[in-house]
Amino acid sequence: MKEVTEKEFKKDVIEKSKEKPVLVDFWADWCQPCLIFSPILEELEKEYHQEFIFYKVNIKENESLALQLGIQAIPTIKIFKDGKVVASFTGVLSKQKLKSILDKFIPQQAEKLIKEAETLLKEGRFEEVEKKLKEAESLKPDNPQVKLKLGLIYFKKNEIEKAKSYLKEVTQFEDANRILSYIYFLETPEEDIDKLKKILEKNPDDLEVRLRIATQYVKKGKYREALDEYLEVIKRNKKYKDEIARKLMLKVFLILGNDASLTHEYQRKLVQVLF
CATH class of the missing domain: 1.25.40.10 (Tetratricopeptide repeat domain)
Structure with a gap:
């Protein structure tokens, strides 16, 4: 963990806490609990490096800062966010307990x-x-x-x-x-609609060709023409290919949106054909 001094505190802690939360460990080298806690904090720094910034402040070398922040015992952890202290605790915590605190942010x-x-x-x-x-x-x-x-x-x-x-x-x-x-x-193959129409003219009952024509209309944004073809397939055979025409009409309705006038118009037509 990087050490920060009183001189750097505003820039490195207060200002950076406006970007992401900053955890500051107030410690001293003569403090045995601080030395016990330090490895836990270093592990968490590796795990939470994307979510938090971690710093240490030696209170012996920064007595004035410690006094300003009301540090009365160590180790003390303070979490800063948006330039303010949002969490503070004193003493050694387990790694799991500290993780539960950090996760809240x-x-x-x-x-x-x-x-x-x-x-x-x-x-x-x-x-x-x-x-x-x-x-x-x-x-x-x-x-x-x-x-x-x-x-x-x-x-x-x-x-x-x-x-x-x-x-x-x-x-x-x-x-x-x-x-x-x-x-x-979008992922269906491109086909020539005019060629498909010529095939359909020879055999108007070719439902597969009608489906292909309708799909090409959708790809071109000609939704009314597409819906007409799907509807014609349903009129000729409601159960064709496991009701594929009805299912594709529903996909077109999703593209258009529930509030679209074209959706409402063809929903009514679909109901009339089905029932």
Whole structure:
């Protein structure tokens, strides 16, 4: 752990605590409990180096600072955040007990990173967004909001496999399902619609060709035309390929959004055909 003096304290502790929490160990070389506690703190510094900054203050060499901060016994640990003391305790604690104290501050740090990422995302600064979110993920790997936003940013960066891996874990969110639905169509092979239409003219009952035409319309953003073709497949055979046309219509509804007028229109038409 790095030693910090009274002269450096404002810059290294107070100011840096506005970026991430700072743990300060107030100690002295004549203090036996301090020497016992020191290896525990050094282990935690390695484990929490991304979440916290760790410093030591020798009270014998910085008596005025110790007096200002009300240090009456050692070892004393103080945690600074946003320029203020947010936790303080005296005496030797077990590693597990100290970890439980430090962990209380990690969600707050992760939340701050998420908010910063949201601001950067609005500005289109995708590389910086990814960096912030990956840092938040290292703090809270199971946070669904982090996974959702990482999926979104990878989708915007056209890193489709990474996007899918994150979004598939958070399908409780409508945005995740919307993007996954879009990716489904994005990954289907490109085909010539005019050629497919000529095939269909010769055999209007070729439902597979109708599905392929509809999917190409989705890829081109022609959602009404796509929904018409899917609906026609359902009219001709509701159970075709395990109701694939109905399922693909639902994916289109997700892409359009529940509030879209086109979604409402074709939801009504779908109900009429099915029932």
